[in-house]
Amino acid sequence: MKARPVRFVPLTPKQRGYIAQLAKQAHTYLTGNGAIDEDFDPWRRREAMHASKGFTISEAPRHSFDDLEQHFLMLAGKSGKALERALGPENDMRQLAHEISVAAREAGVTPAYVQGICKRMYGADTWSNARQAKAVLIALKNKARTDKKKAATAQS
Numbered sequence: 001m002k003a004r005p006v007r008f009v010p011l012t013p014k015q016r017g018y019i020a021q022l023a024k025q026a027h028t029y030l031t032g033n034g035a036i037d038e039d040f041d042p043w044r045r046r047e048a049m050h051a052s053k054g055f056t057i058s059e060a061p062r063h064s065f066d067d068l069e070q071h072f073l074m075l076a077g078k079s080g081k082a083l084e085r086a087l088g089p090e091n092d093m094r095q096l097a098h099e100i101s102v103a104a105r106e107a108g109v110t111p112a113y114v115q116g117i118c119k120r121m122y123g124a125d126t127w128s129n130a131r132q133a134k135a136v137l138i139a140l141k142n143k144a145r146t147d148k149k150k151a152a153t154a155q156s
Contacts, residue, residue, distance in 0.1 A: 009062045019057050019068045023047065026075035047071065096133040103137055107144035114140070 011019070023044045030036045036043065048057045051071035052064035060068060066085065073082035104114050115125050117139050118132075127133040 011057070011060050011062055011065055015062070015065050016057055016060075019048075019060075019065070019072060020044075022069065022072035022076060023057070026072045026077075029076045047075065092130050093133065096130060096137060100133065100137050100140060103140035103144065107140050107147065109140070109143070 024040070026047075027036075027040050027043055045056050048060065048068060049055060051068050052060045053067075055061065055064060057068065070082045070086050073079070073085065100114065104111070114136065117136055118124055118126050121135060121139070122128070122132055127136050
């Protein structure tokens with residue numbers, strides 16, 4: 001079976017516009033503070049190529065959006081926002097892992113049960129991305145809900 005070729009997916013026009021706005025803010029911030037004395041277009045091109053490993057904003061693939069955004073946020077003096085952006089997905093996974101452990105405890109199941117869900121759904125011992133983790137969380141919440149319904153009908 002032939003390997004499927006990887007498709008190049010460029011940034012959307014909305015993403016390119018947003019990055020260009022950030023670049024303008026960063027350039028204004030840096031020139032206002034005397035950090036650079038360079039025209040906007042060559043500076044933006046050089047900085048974009050540095051952040052996206054050789055691509056300008058108009059050429060950049062979609063997977064480089066986060067790198068470009070973080071880079072220009074840092075240059076614009078918004079390091080806190082850049083840090084939040086950089087840590088976002090990892091923090092989401094940590095939060096989801098915590099929610100899964102809480103839901104498993106509430107459902108009264110062991111970690112082996114959670115592994116079984118993952119094996120059945122994904123063929124692996126655990127989830128590998130946020131979408132899969134959310135599906136596992138939903139499965140655990142559904143189990144807890146049906147167990148509560150069964151217990152309520154058994155008492156009736």
